[in-house]
Amino acid sequence: MILDKLNRVIFPWVAIGDQPTQKAIQQVRNNLEIIVAESERLTSLINDVLDIAKIESGKVEWNFESVSPIIILERAIISTSSLFEDKNLRLIRDFSPDLPLIRGDQDRLIQVVINLLSNAVKFTEVGSVTCQAQQNQEYLVIAITDTGIGIPHNEQNKVFDRFQQVGNVLTNKPQGNGLGLSICRQIIEHHGGQIWVESQLGQGSTFFFTLPLAVNLPPS
Template sequence: MQSFAHQAALAIRNARLFQEVDAKNRELAAADRHKTHFFANMSHELRTPLNAVLGYSELLVDGLYGPLSDKALDALERIQINGRHLLSLINDVLDFTKIEAGSLTLSIQEYSMPAMIEQVVAAAASLAQAKDLALTTEVAEGLPVGQGDERRLTQVLMNLVGNAIKFTESGAVRVAATAAGGWFTVSVTDTGPGIAAADQGRIFDEFQQIDSSSTRKQGGTGLGLSIARKLVLLHGGRIEVESEPGSGAVFRVHLPVRASEEKQAA
């Protein structure tokens, strides 16, 4: 009877501990949901006035309110550059919170991979020219029509090309695309400093950046590659990196040519 009573007391204590742990887990889950909704709401609230600032600065540059001095135009250009950078950071946080909350939905439609790459390269051309980098493409002929969220896939490629240009001080950045067996393979190759093997496993994690002075100097949220990877996963694909320090890096995106309709909800 004493042994039974002792075992019963242990069982009751363990049950109480389990209930406490379960309650704490529910509280943490609720807090995490509140955090996600808070960041999403704040991102929306920050974007609205920032878009107004950028819009009015554009009108000033266009001379809608009269001619401006060279110093004023230079100041407005700095406002626009920093404003667009801030907007990109806010968009990263908003996308991340949507993915975390499971509320990001893909808009599945047909798209042209060559046209998408051309659009990304055109958008990034000025960045490459500013650093005197060659930005080239090598797109196979006769690529099939793809099916997926063109805007989100453009975001993925823009992130990869933008990063390649950002961390490459000399040389070139090349974007290539092929298709085989129902899959696209898109690669972004740079001649930058490369990525150590120890860092390659964590660069796709949230809020992670390579711990180097060059990375810290470039700034950013540390969310770009994480968001890119999750967007590719939502399409049923995968993203990988191949690199060695001092030998540049190659980021490869493998995408199904026809993304499944079932993959459209995060």
């Protein structure tokens, strides 16, 4: 918003200003871009920390109902579509339109799939992300597969821990807080499901999670 205002009010003058003025204004503009990016990062950190605290203290009001996995997947896909466009990655849908209903909190499950799709895009430079879902006995299994950097074997369990990021965070790695997957784990475990990853370094990763089907749960 600040940048929008400056673009409209101040930056048109850059075109007619002298060289030193143009340089100074460009410097201000760069600094503002950093401030805006950092404040967005801080906002997302605060939101994630609050979300974890809320879930752990039992203060979240869960809205459990019978929900369609297709709605969950499609809403998450729409929410992340601009990320795919920005990086020119293909999203592949690999699920049948008649999947069984699951019982869960629709918004929270969309949040899980958005987190997994965002990670898949963030850690993939070329190729695609595949979204699969199928029934396995009394569970639905959802899998998000990417063709990205992969995760070393000894790090695969740790990525679900809070603030855990693979590699050296001070070097040139994508930004984040290391909280997304721990929130996903909390949400999935609250649904009686499990979440895990299988990955080959340099070849890609698949994040799986399971959800109990609606029909198998005792009425609440």
